[in-house]
Amino acid sequence: MARAARAVLVVVLCLFLTLLILLGLRIHDSLSELRGEANDNLHWNLSQLEVDLVRLGEEMRVDALQPDASLKELRKRYDLFYSRAQNAIGGKGYSAPGLNDLPQQFAALLNAYIARETPLIDGSDATLRENLPAMADRLAELRDKLRKTSIAMIDALAKQGDEKRDAFSNLVRQMALATGGTILLLGALLGVVLWLNRVAAREQALTARVSERLAATIDTALDAIIVADHEGRIIQYNPSAEKTFGYSKADAMGRDLGTLIVPPGLRAAHTAGMTRMRQSGQFKVVNAGRIQITALHRSGREFPVELAISSADGDQGRIFISFLRDISDRLAAEAELTSTRDKAVAAGRAKTEFVAVMSHEMRTPLNGVIASLEIASGMATEPELRRFIGLAQDSAQLLLRHANDVLDISRLESNGLQLTVEDFDINAHVGGLVETFRPMCDEKRIDLRYTMTGERPILQGDPFRLGQIVRNFLSNAIKFTRQGGVTIEAEVSESRSQTRVIEIRVTDTGPGIPEADQARIFEDFVMLDPSFGRTGEGAGLGLAICRRLAQAMGGEIGVESTPGEGSCFWLRIPFALGRKPVVVAGTEDRAPMPAMDVLVVEDNATNRAVLGELLRRLGQRVTFAFDGEKGAAAATAHRYDVILMDVSMPVMDGLTATGLIRQSGASKNSRIVAVTAHSMPEDLVRIRKAGMDDMLMKPISSGNLIRVLSGTALINAKPVDGLIDDDRIAELKMAIGADGLARLAGKFLGDGSQLIARLLSDEALEAPAETLGAICHEAAGLASVLGAAKLRSLCARAEELCRSGRAGDAREILRRELGVVWQETATSVKAMLP
Known part of the structure; x- marks a missing residue:
């Protein structure tokens, strides 16, 4: 910017100097013109001509009165007049601009007089004496005419002189202004130069500092x-x-x-x-x-x-x-890493074999669950119960399919995948898949819409493989959509005699995919953002498996996308028409209990879905809030009969939100129930102090929820002091049977041993309080599933100490008591195994 300002000033200064030179030249020309004018000579000639005429006239009168006088002096005077007249007619002053036709008039008068009088002057004395009186009169008339013309000429010359003087004065003023502007510009340029010098000095100092920092950087x-x-x-x-x-x-x-x-x-x-x-x-x-x-x-x-x-x-x-x-150490580490990789490859083969064996082992109990659900479905009479049993059947089937997924990868590689053939309702099947993703969309606060247009046939094929592709499409769409929504459209795109081509489109409003990458995403291990900070998760196999599944079923998949506008993944697969109708569970609502307005304040989407479904089954009117701040605002604006308030939430926790509700608003006196996984004495004190009326422990059961809604307090229930909660064991036996309880106990022992070992490791015990508290929370949750009361109480207490800034006490308790409590708990749980 400084260089530009300096350049502009220099250009303007050059223009001013040029203007000064031009003005100086014009002034010089004006002075030369003024010096060269003959106006003064013209005035003198006119004056002398007037004098000559007067003398000639006087001489004519004298000679006319003296008949014997000599005419020699008269002729001399006439010659002087004649000479003066010729000089006046041919003089430079008479050709000055601005006189118009006055010089011509003047010359015409003189020439006419001379032409008439000269013959008489040159004639005889007798003739001259005879005409002297008349000549004197004509001379007097000439004088009057010449005097008028001379005065007009002098006036014109005077006016012209004034104009020239004014023009010259303007030139002088312009010269003065230009000179002043030049001086100002020179001053400004001097100021710019001084400023540039200071800038250069600062830049020099900055360069010196940069050099010092660079030297320090090199040295360190x-x-x-x-x-x-x-x-x-x-x-x-x-x-x-x-x-x-x-x-x-x-x-x-x-x-x-x-x-x-x-x-x-x-x-x-x-x-x-x-x-x-x-x-x-x-x-x-x-x-x-x-x-x-x-x-x-x-x-x-x-x-x-x-x-x-x-x-x-x-x-x-x-x-x-x-x-x-x-790089000596790095090369040594690379060599060691290569050796370790070879060992890991061998271990990976062993792991693959182990996973394959385990997938077979998992099928037996899952088949028992599926069979039991099938029997229960036939025995159920209430439509709502049949609907939930149907959902449980779908989930059990999904779990079984996931167990088989481990083997599918190898089968797809070796073209050994076997597709099942069964009848299914395409609309109900896709609609059910979509519903399983609704809690995820609610948590992200994006829309999820499903429509099927046209024919809705019963098809024959492998619904799970179809669902596997649709689930992958939906999962990716929801994962990469931050605002807007996801739309699923299904239709029969082509009808043949006994075949229907189903087209399913999953459209999102995510970031879109560049055209160059739209073919690559269906290849193995391809992730468009493979960095550690990527938004999505996975190994880049999902779409590749989908492509192979679609090809195995005789179909095709693809994508249409515009970066910045979203993507549309589509699937076209031909299916044979089914031979029998698919039974769909009824949707009639059961008779509700007395309805109340219930506000559920819960940040976890799964917990919201469970609580919402349980409350709707009980005939309650349910409103959701995603965090304490929104819950407090909703409770202040509208009166709710019961508020189920989660304790630990982002933005604002449940205790703070309860305090705000109790201060003022429509729900100031409503019943507020804490929903929490903690039941430590200090937790009960905090809940009471915050203004909550009751506490609902996670995991939530229908019986406890009914008691809470009916006003029966649970907060003062006697805490369980033993190793195992017998009531919880009895509830689990009723829900999943003795075999299911045994399997759950076996999983508890396996997962628990790993988690307790991790919690007692030096890495965990020396971790920051927040990390240690998170591991304790995970252990407390695992203990609460099976009712391991003493273990859950110990882990919950340690978590609370970490949260309250007493991580050192938590580490001491864990080192001193956790190992013993775990051994006691494991011994009691093993006793439940057959």
């Missing part, structure tokens, strides 16, 4: 930095280079780089490269990025280094900056 760099001139002599050598090569800076400065750190076997190549560079300016290693070579230590030991050389122009020619890093 972890890599060895060596700077050499074009002859290969070392001119800068940082402390890391001293540690790397064993030479001090004093020993290295000025030494030849090749003889100092280049091994003997590479010195010839180094010398040849330096010679080639000096002669032709060609580089091979310089500015070529990182390379790996061998360097020489002062002790004579050769070791591998990573080298990068760049060049720059120095004060005395080109310089070379070398960055070197000792």
